[in-house]
Amino acid sequence: MTSTAEIRGEYRLNKKIIKDVESLLNPEQSAKFRSHLTELRDSIHTALNAAENGSTGANIQVLPDRIADPEVRAAFDIVTTDMFRSVRQISDKEYALQAAIVSIVSAFEVFSVQVLSYFYGLHPSAISEDPQFSLKDAVSLGSIEKVIEQAANKAANSQMEKPFEDWISLLMQHTGMRIAKRPAEWPVQWRLLGQIFVVRNCLIHAGGNTDERYAARMKKYGIDAPGSGHAIELEQDNVVIAAGAALAVAAHIYFGMGKKQIGSDDDGQHHRRLREVLSDSISDIIRSGNAESIRPLAASFDFLASDVEPVDRLQVLLLTAVYLNGGPEQARTISSSLDWPNNDARLRIIEAAFKGAQDNLLDIIKDAVRSREIGMVEILSRAEFHVVRDVAGDSQLREITSTIIPNESQKGEAIPETVPAVIVEFSD
Numbered sequence: 001m002t003s004t005a006e007i008r009g010e011y012r013l014n015k016k017i018i019k020d021v022e023s024l025l026n027p028e029q030s031a032k033f034r035s036h037l038t039e040l041r042d043s044i045h046t047a048l049n050a051a052e053n054g055s056t057g058a059n060i061q062v063l064p065d066r067i068a069d070p071e072v073r074a075a076f077d078i079v080t081t082d083m084f085r086s087v088r089q090i091s092d093k094e095y096a097l098q099a100a101i102v103s104i105v106s107a108f109e110v111f112s113v114q115v116l117s118y119f120y121g122l123h124p125s126a127i128s129e130d131p132q133f134s135l136k137d138a139v140s141l142g143s144i145e146k147v148i149e150q151a152a153n154k155a156a157n158s159q160m161e162k163p164f165e166d167w168i169s170l171l172m173q174h175t176g177m178r179i180a181k182r183p184a185e186w187p188v189q190w191r192l193l194g195q196i197f198v199v200r201n202c203l204i205h206a207g208g209n210t211d212e213r214y215a216a217r218m219k220k221y222g223i224d225a226p227g228s229g230h231a232i233e234l235e236q237d238n239v240v241i242a243a244g245a246a247l248a249v250a251a252h253i254y255f256g257m258g259k260k261q262i263g264s265d266d267d268g269q270h271h272r273r274l275r276e277v278l279s280d281s282i283s284d285i286i287r288s289g290n291a292e293s294i295r296p297l298a299a300s301f302d303f304l305a306s307d308v309e310p311v312d313r314l315q316v317l318l319l320t321a322v323y324l325n326g327g328p329e330q331a332r333t334i335s336s337s338l339d340w341p342n343n344d345a346r347l348r349i350i351e352a353a354f355k356g357a358q359d360n361l362l363d364i365i366k367d368a369v370r371s372r373e374i375g376m377v378e379i380l381s382r383a384e385f386h387v388v389r390d391v392a393g394d395s396q397l398r399e400i401t402s403t404i405i406p407n408e409s410q411k412g413e414a415i416p417e418t419v420p421a422v423i424v425e426f427s428d
Contacts, residue, residue, distance in 0.1 A: 097238065105246070211228045244294065245296070251278055297321040369400060
């Protein structure tokens with residue numbers, strides 16, 4: 001799920017980290033890596049110029065999808081993650097927490113529209129209301145497939161204009177999962193998400209000041225809230241809970257609908273795309289260190305991962321959620337029952353990590369790195385290798401890293417260490 005947030009601060013690119021990471025890349029990878037860093041620098045400068053000219057901000061793609069080489073992507077990830085962690089926040093805490101809640105809800109809405117659009121595109125007979133087209137619009141679309149796609153998008157967006165409990169119930173019906181008519185009787189993650197939507201609406205439409213309508217809507221989801229005249233106060237735990245609830249419900253919607261409905265298209269492109277969206281979201285949370293946010297996924301592993309054979313990236317990340325929240329033994333037990341392919345070096349390494357044998361794991365890593373099936377940058381940075389790093393130990397992995405000859409053939413353009421303070425709107 002893509003989210004946006006307003007960040008204020010001073011951005012620093014750590015030259016030592018850049019040099020260390022670049023030493024693990026070959027000349028071609030190094031050139032691409034430097035090119036993407038230069039793009040990032042130029043984007044921040046563009047944002048600065050826009051701010052000086054009165055604009056409210058500019059978009060920065062922190063981790064471009066177009067980076068095909070996994071080593072280059074991982075190298076870029078290491079450097080930019082360090083950069084954004086080092087931002088000196090000047091926004092007050094309350095503003096940041098409110099922005100996070102709004103961002104989480106918006107991301108969930110985008111995901112839901114995407115799912116519903118895919119579903120209606122494959123099953124147009126499920127659209128309850130006929131979308132209106134002018135003859136000119138229909139002709140300009142050029143084919144019946146395009147007309148259906150446009151109708152699906154219109155119908156999905158129309159549904160999202162209804163109250164949360166109405167369109168979320170519709171989505172659940174399409175997954176084949178039934179939830180109670182009364183939101184107060186919904187499973188806990190669904191009720192939490194409903195409460196978060198009410199909070200978001202109050203923040204946006206009433207400046208965070210509660211009224212009787214706010215109290216009535218919260219009561220729908222089984223919580224007694226204060227009436228008029230109270231300001232909503234948020235804590236970090238509220239954001240963690242919000243992220244966990246949104247991700248858990250999104251995962252249940254995808255897994256409930258994906259295999260039965262969305263995965264039935266000819267090439268499975270929608271099915272794969274939604275898996276990527278969920279994988280990226282879980283990966284971001286693991287990398288941020290907020291393991292509690294993915295606790296609901298760990299608790300639902302059997303349901304969420306039941307449709308995948310053999311193991312893929314999403315299953316690995318879900319299993320990592322179990323490892324972080326349920327413990328190594330539980331994760332080891334589950335991993336032993338999964339179908340791990342042995343033709344993929346990444347998955348061989350991860351499987352060995354879940355088995356917990358450090359010596360065997362280190363040997364597998366050395367063999368894979370020597371044979372160039374995988375690079376150390378990925379192992380040292382990607383969320384999929386969280387358990388690998390935990391089991392192998394940082395010093396052991398660094399020892400393997402030290403056997404790789406540093407690359408000095410591609411110096412690249414110098415990256416400025418400091419970029420002046422600027423308001424930047426970015427996607428993560």
